[in-house]
Amino acid sequence: MRIAVQPLLKVENLSIGFSQYFRGTQKRVIHPISNLNVDINEGEIVAVLGASGSGKSLLAHAILGILPTNAIYSGSMIYRGVELTKKRKEELRGREISFIPQSVNYLDPLMPVGKQVQIGLDKQSAQERQKMLFAHYGLKESDGKLYPHELSGGMLRRALFATSVREGVKLVIADEPTPGIHPKALKEILKQLRQFAKEGAGVMLITHDIMSAIEIANRVAVIKDGQTMEISAASAFSGTGEQLKTEYARRLWRALPQNDFECQELRWEA
């Protein structure tokens, strides 16, 4: 099978830098991401796991080509066998590549939520499709007419999620879609992510929540300080973590309260 040979998306040696001024006039380049590798196959869910500030969101923005203009990046991103150039990203995003952003600030404060979900849908069926999606994610039809400030955080997250559901989506990048969401809605969202994978799409789930990562992901990539520490099967996160390759991943796993929480290893005193 060719599919197994060629990953849907392969990110290699990605490095992202920002040039900034410090002490007034001196210019320097900081590198929040250096040497990051990750790959996703069709029909696979890969969780990208890391602490806040480890560069997870930047990875998502780099794949979509929505980094701020002062960002410089190098490395290669191969999507379906072809390099993802700036132009190709512009063509693919919103069509083959879907993005679920991290915060509800990604919604336009002055546009009714329903209308925002309709953007990018086929004009004739957009309204109907949006109503269907709302019903699917437990939002009322009347919610569609409300502005973002009139809905709760959990409802907005579900609306954001609804924007990602498109015909012909091949890659879904979900940037922390779960915090603050009702357990029932959370289940629905995880189910939908699995559904994406079942339909043959690759899913990149960016999260710092180890439990929901290993619950639905096939593989987990552990990121620290903008570098890939290791990529292991989700099943390796079990027991005392003896199947994990690096010490960092093992500590991360064992730091969970239910996994024999060891504060000495984390060196609180240091």
Next chain:
Amino acid sequence: MSQKILMRFLRMITLMFGLSILTFWLLHLSPIDPVNAYAVSDTSMSQEQLEKLKEYWGVDKSPVKQYFSWAGALLRGDFGVSKLYRTPVINIIKSRAMTSFVLMGTAWLLSGVLGYILGAVAAMKRGKLLDRFIKWYSYILVSIPTFLLALILLLVFAVWLGIFPIGLTKPIGLANADVTLADRLRHFILPALTLSLLGVANIAMHTREKMIDILNTEYVTFARARGETSWQIFKNHGFRNSIIPAISIQFAYFSELFGGSVLAEQVFAYPGLGITLTNAGLKGDLPLLLGIILIASLFVFIGNFIADILNTIIDPRMKRGDIRC
């Protein structure tokens, strides 16, 4: 809400009261003697006649007495009689106001639309040549005084090119009935252009800043991630988020518009409120001066009031929330 509007109107009344006192006092301090200013045109008047005129106008009384007799009449709806024109002030204002308001209205609309478009384009093309061009154009315009721009336009279009007349609202020596709309339009274009060009810079720079802020928001980042083109981003998000602040800025611009029209009317000898105001000030025609100042402050107040309303009430984020004063 109604409480807020009421407070606003109370402030308006106190403002007008203060303004009238200030104007009265300033004119009292000024070296202009209305009787002398009036008599310049008629040197044949004897000392006796001048004394009689003083008594007739009431300028021999103390300024406090004068003020109260004026204010008392105003409360009964009487703006007084102009010393210069010998007609009730309200009639003069009525006949001149239309000319000025058409001029200002046109300039307001033109500069608003043009300025918004320029500002939006500059922001969308930030850092590009077009943006730099629009920025420089705006900087130059805001630094040019109104009368200078008026003089330059007059020099280029009326004197050198001879396309437009040098002033007035209609050709000299024509009876009102014989003046065509085309004539009026030809006389109207230069003053209107002067005012419009100046207004453009203000709104363009404001819209540019606002639009750049919008383009840097997360919702625009998300829009890009969803494959929206630049035009779609403007149509879906940019316009929606920038138009209310732009319109309210344009309403708040009323004061500068009026100030600009005073200068532009002077240069083009365009007989509106502005030129009448200047005349009234120079000739010490107190009732006329006060009348126009009150009308102008009402005009500016209404502009600011609308700007305020737009900012707080039209925004849907305020609509269903509680509105505080």
